[in-house]
Amino acid sequence: MAAPAKRSRVVAPAGSGEHDPASDPDPDPDPDPDPDPDPVAGFLRWCGQVGLELSPKVAVSRQGTVAGYGMVARESLQPGELLFAVPRAALLSPRTCSIRGLLEREQGALQSQSGWVPLLLALLHELQAPASLWSPYLALWPKLGQLEHPMFWPEEERKRLLQGTGVPEAVEKDLSNIQSEYCSIVLPFMEAHPDLFSHRVRSLELYRQLVALVMAYSFQEPLEEDEDEKEPNSPLMVPAADILNHVANHNANLEYSPDCLRMVATQPIPKGHEIFNTYGQMANWQLIHMYGFVEPYPDNTDDTADIQMVTVREAALQGIKVEAERLLLHERWDFLCKLEMVGEEGAFVIGRKEVLTDEELITTLKVLCMSAEEFTEFKDHSGWEDKWEEDSLMITNIPRLKASWKQLLRDSVLLTLQTYATDLKTEQDLLSSEVYVKLSWREQQALQVRYGQKMILHQLLELTN
Structure with missing residues (x-):
């Protein structure tokens, strides 16, 4: 994930195991039987205790925010102004939690594909620890059990509302990986340390909810430029920073330094x-x-919007009736796989202004549309002279592609549109009618996902016509 990104999707080891979540303990351990009646006031007191410096020009509030708690400007702010600074000692991570020594000693047994297990164990412990340093911070978290990630939607609803978007497939992988990780690593570890993990937190359902919370609220510190070959840094919880909501046109950014993490305004922010x-x-x-x-x-x-790479192969195979031509196309596909331009589970990513996987898409269209003679020469020389001359493939340049490339791209778009349950006009009618406000929140969110993707795909149809 890009350096400023908050989160990263969990990718735990593949696998599954039979487990009935209904038999799990209460997924909400309710670690604080007497919560602060004003969690914001408690959090602000805690900030002073741990040295988390909040600018007097900002306020933590539920008023004037797009969702839940957020941060609002008390006074006008200018680019470069410090909004708050979080000392590294106030971060909640495997290195700062109260069982850090144990997690460090057992790190070999806690290895997983996701890399999230140590943080999740730290959170499981701190949630039920009676005197956790982070209790006032945890009190601002959304109530577990009320998260709106699609992994918590009924399977039928998830598939019905998000068919074609790629979300149901991603969720199924997550659920399988989470269960495998919990059953093979997390639960055995907690059972081996019953003095540190009460029965209340030994729950697959609670673990799923914490995974979702880490997806939505954790940060990953970016690697240095000379560390690009290293594994990504493990996620960590950053009090105050995770209160801020997201929009694409954001006005603040998190900066990392050896002593603290600083949230800084990136554009003027008016009062209120x-x-x-x-x-x-x-x-x-x-x-x-x-x-x-x-x-x-x-x-x-x-x-x-994504066009699955195998969909382009399927589009290229359409209409081929001669077995020799079919074999030749598969040979080209295999060669593209060796070049790491395509893969069975990969996708070409199309943005609203440019193709984000432009090299892969251009190379694939070119190779699949080559004559037999051109392909033979391409294999022998591992390249060609007339490469795409632009630094990136802007959407507005699609009409400049060769006719055969445009046709293959168009056929691929048409096949992609068939994966949705409804067409663009149906979505437009819903958005523009009074029916939209009567839809459930999930229906509205899913409609926005589908509509945005279809608008991008239909733009490609117009440009390849």
């Missing part, structure tokens, strides 16, 4: 306006999958 961070360049399908919300069309300028 909400302060927004960025979770990265997130399409609506990513926002709903990882955070449980979307930006209504056309606000999300980072929205994208």
Whole structure:
């Protein structure tokens, strides 16, 4: 994920195991039987205790925010002004939690594909620890059990509302990976340390909810430029920073330094306006999958639509009746796989202004549309002379592509549109009618995801006509 991004989708080891979530303990451990009647006041007192410096020009509030708690400007702010600074000691991570020594000693046993297990164990412990340093911070979290990620939607509703968007498939992978990670690593670890993890937190359902919360509220510190080959940094919880909501046109950004993390204004913020961070360049399908919300069309300028790579192969195979030609096309596809331009599970990502996977798409269209002689020469020389001359493929340049490339792209778009349950006109009619306000919140969010993707795909249809 890009450096400023808040979150990263959990990718736990593949696998599954039979487990009945209904048999789990209460997923809300209710660690504080006597919660502060004013959690914001308690959080602000805690900030003073741990040295978290909040500018007097900002306020934590539920009033004037787009969702839940947020941060609002008490006074006008200018670019570069410090909104708050979080000392590293106030971060909640495996290195700062009260069981950090144990997590460090056992790090070998806690390895997973996601890399999230140590943080999740730290959160499970702090949630039920009677004297957790972070209790006032945890009190501002959304109530577990009320998160709106699609992983908590009924399967039928998820598939019905989000068919074709890529979200149901991503959720199914997550649920399988989460269960595998919990059953093979997390639960055995908690059972081996019953003095540190009460029965209240030994719950697959609670673990799912914490995974969703980490997806939606954790941060990953970016790697240094000379560390690009390293694994991404583990996620961590950043008090105050995770209060800020997201929009594509954000007005604040998190900066990292050796001593603290600083949230700084990036554009003028008038008095009374909400302060927004960025979770990265997130399409609506990513926002709903990882955070449980979307930006209504056309606000999300980072929205994208995917064309599955195998769909382009399917489009190229349409109409081929001669077995020799079919074999030749498969040979070309295999060669593209060796070049790492395509893959069975990959996708070409189309933004509203440019193709984000332009090299992969251009190379694929060219190779699949080559004559047999051109392909032979291409294989022998591992390249060609007339490469695409632009730095990136802007959407407005699509009409400049060769006719055969445009036709293949158009056929691929048409096949992609068939994966949705409804067409663009149906979505437009819903959005423009009084019916929209009567839809459930989930129906509205899913409609925005589908509509944004279809608008991008229909734009491609017009440009390849």
